[in-house]
Amino acid sequence: MKSITRKKSIFSLGILAAIVLICCQDEPAIVTDAVVPSVVNFNFHVKPILSDRCFSCHGPDETDRQAGLRLDIESEARKALEENPGKYAIVPGDAQNSELVHRIMSNDPGLMMPPPESGLTLTDTEKQILKKWIEQGAEYEEHWAFIPPVKSPLPEVSNPSWPRNEIDHFIMASLDQKRLSPAEEASPERLLRRLFIDITGLPPAPSDIERFQEGFSEMTFEKLVDELLSKPAYGEKMALYWMDAARYADSYGYQDDEVRSQWPWRDWVIHAFNQNLPYDEFVEWQLAGDLLPDATKEQILATGFNRNHKITEEGGVIPEEYRVTYVIDKTNTYSTSMLGITMECAQCHDHRYDPFSQEDYFQLSAFFNNTPEVGIEGTVTESTPSKYPKLFISQAEIDSIYTFINAPDTNMVTVSVMGDLKDSVRQTYILNRGLYDQPGKPVEPEAPEAVLAFDINTYPQNRVGLAQWTTNENNPLTARVFVNMIWSKIFGRGIVSTVEDFGNQGDLPTHPELLDWLAVDFMENGWDIKRLVKQMVMSTTYRQSSKMNDRNAQLDPQNVYLSRMSRQRLPAELIRDHILASSGLLNPEIGGPSIKPYQPDGIWEVTSSGRGSLRTYVQDHGDDLYRRGLYVFIKLTVPPPNMLIFDASNRDMCELERATTNTPLQALVMMNDPIILEGSRVLSQKLLEENSNIEENLSRAFVRILCRDPDEKERAVLMEYYNEELDRYTTDPGDATRFLEVGEYPQNEEVDPVQHAALMACIHLLYNLEEAITKS
């Protein structure tokens, strides 16, 4: 089929200079720093130029190809030119006789490349890079992400006392290269808040803030990190990422959108992270737990990962069409979440940018095509909370073995899981144009060769084999993709900024050696996830202040090189968590069926077909109103609007990365969503119950929400606002009563409503500060 020779990666620090060209073309200040590296690397220096300026006419797309020349394939680029027989675009080692060099250096509008009418130009540095590459032999190289990572030696840095661990060596080396300097360490209180949010998703309690008032020693910092990693809230925080990857939801999707019961799988994910199940096993159990020898029910439960996709209950559909749709969904989810590649293009035709053929695609899908699942089990009127194959776990088993499942009193919990046909194997075919009823050539289960050869003598041709192939140390993607995803959550941007796409269309890593070092180190240390998180938060890089230093802000406004810590707006679920925790409302119960908090009236009803139990929204009451954000019920056709407004995944498909937007609708949610008003009411009530001094209460609220003391200015503004609100409510006490009527948490009638409302307004103001919902 394809023959790909693997070439050893030659990352060197010299590369960094030119990477800037690629990553920061929109930042001229850095581009001028760029130099032509002494050794030109195809992947990092040449391909970005070719693909950006040349491939549109001389690349894979046949329709737009000019002069029959394509530069994306080595053999093609070296052929004699169709329109200029005897001449060659590229003559390795001979720039003089390479037409490409003549054309890019030419000023003649009729000859120059790119042609003037394209509007594209090459900078002098870029021209020199292309020329030098040809002089150095014009070697093509396999896509960087398909070359297995290797640990390179730690680079020298200008200030050897700065790095605390290996991460810092790589970060500082690139800062040196860019002539950027790192920021000072963040203040203890900001660092404390950052650490709590990154590891547990919750802010520190006032007692935690008191504990670390004096700052940290190396020892107390490390102890705190260990302490946080051992909190159950860590598993919840991590599960949130994985629920996006696994497109977890509480309904079946499609038109009638009935309730489903996959939450025991979600409880398992929390448990797995808290138990620190190594990532290779985490992957293996989810892909093939049911096929492992003497599989436990826990291992089978893990395979619910592959059953979280939408399932139709619409009468009259063609079952096979939907059965195939589910196989396709599994295939796409697997390849994006675990390999960081988007295979779906290859469903209908050979991939345009990556070396995946349609045959590769359907070979991969064959692993997921052998289940006894059917396209439709029944319509919404006979809906069941899980679909075959399903796992039954009795209350007795939950009580004795699977205690991590938070089951309401019930005889039995059921979950949709994976299983393979017992006595036969379903033949998989290449589906022409991806259509279920257009089978072409039969294919066998195999993983994409361009990533790593799937040797059928080594791996069984089933999901166990796929799991082994995925977590094989020579698989160039798995560890890199996971390490990069965790990095992006903590540092605000992936080393590969396209977290979901490590293919040709994805971005190049900004710190390739660091990514590879981390990936190899992760594998060498038993795929230990807690260790990985700890490694990142222990670094000096992580502990930097997020203040913008002027030079750095100018040279690197997007903070690609981490000369400070990036500020990040909290994800939707953590905004909710932050309000619940800081106001004292939080119900810390872990797991169980998802809950239905306050929601604007009518939004389920408007889009409902009128069928199924979710046609109307039945809100929960009591403690369930105050559960963490990851437990909020997700109805696929109408996800919770206050979450979507803050960029939560709609869980329609696998997502490793969320956008971070800043919109007026977010301001409206923060100002008017009842849960935020209720949090303000409850916190002000609690404070007033303990202490009647307003100034002190304002400071205490400030500390609970922002985890730092207010400065003089902040105190003054808050006090002024308090007095204004107090006046207003004194004039119209009815307004105070009405303002306090939000939410179901009981009100203490003993607290003076006018004072209460005025303090509540101040706390509501604090929640609306940009800083309150930002990891700083």
Place this chain on the structure above:
Amino acid sequence: MNENEIKESRLRINRRHFLSKMSVGIGSAALGSLLIPSLFEGGSQQEALEAAIPHFAPKAKRVIYLFQSGAPSQLESFDYKPLLNKRMGEDLPPSIRDGQRLTGMTANQDKFPLVGSFYDFHQYGESGAWVSDLFPYTAKIVDELCIIRSLHTEAINHDPAITFFQTGAQQGNRPSMGAWLSYGLGSENKNLPTFCVLVSKGDGNGQGVYSKLWTNGFLDSVHQGVQFSSGHDPVLYLSNPDGTDFRSRRNMLDKLAELNQHQFDDIEDPEITAKIQQYEMAYRMQTSVPEVTDLSKEPDHIIKMYGPDCLVPGTYAANCLLARKLAENGVRFVQLYHQGWDQHGNLPREMAGQAKDVDQASAALVMDLKQRGLLDDTLVIWGGEFGRTNYCQGRLAADNYGRDHHPRAFSVWMAGGGVRPGVVYGETDEFGYNIVRDPVHIHDFHATILDLLGLNHEKLTYKYQGRRLRLTDVGGKVVNPIIA
């Protein structure tokens, strides 16, 4: 650096960042002085989004897109094919089908019986355009319309097809057309979103619409479409809590801005000032949205024009009336969706219902804009995501049939905004299956819309993940004959 210098330096950073992202298009030199002030006035609260400069003199300033989701049949609306009635029940000649792929829904059929329109067609207006009896109001205004009967697409299923129409690509994550216009042209008002979305639903078989259709994709989130609804809050979370009023809200925002600004002075993250601006916009929306969505003050003759449904919130007619008000208030792009046009079966009955939902109000909208002098610079578009087959899906009866998806040829109409009125453009063969004259691809359609708005579709680009992306992807030719 003193405070002003710092601010100035921040300003330079933003400007450079902005300019380089802004692409080669919209003349950088002009932009340097003409920029959207909000992006550069770090501490200022005067954050109006002023219109960016178009590439050339625009004919249209805003768009109202009446999207008919599910794909209405062209054969029962604007593409009259009597041959199909004559040859009713005969198999579609393979030479006509010519390898066209079939959806999962009719791929198993062993016969493709031709089916003519259940509804009669007549010619109207000076242009003599054929319109079916299902659209009597639209028929009356054909001389205002440019009917294109030769649109074609590659997508054959709803999701990719509607995504293609909205974003210029079948895969998700590209900005919607409204977002591109917001990006390219900025806002004409300071109190309402630049891109508003109104959704309604008919009784016909529907396919749903989803928020990804009005996404900003990789563009800044200020360009995202904002959905208006007919519930208690026209925009979710719009109403102030009980016990507060506008004066107290104003005071809260002033204090909030003061504290946020104080934080910005220390941290200098431009996101903080952006946050202040978003709160101001939210505040203005709280006043202007209830005003604009209040249809109760519309006079009787207007209600009569749009039909009684226009007083029922959430209907297509009400949304058309609201669209006019939004356009009047300077909203750049109003995107309507009316669901329920997916007639795989029961076409004669379902399509009659759908047409009744939309016919009067669509025509009223055009004429209402015209009487207000707004039609000249407001482009109105009516159409779905693909067409429907000329053969029957499922059982063919005298009074009942269905039609499958047909991407090869279908009809849309446009009005106002610099489009030539009273024109019928493009032609299909007598089977209504293939285009025989003046094909218009979706990319051409998009290029033409941008052109009417004064934008060169090849220059309105945004560099994302290493590629200069545009609404028309790598295609698109302006359809000059339909431009006035």
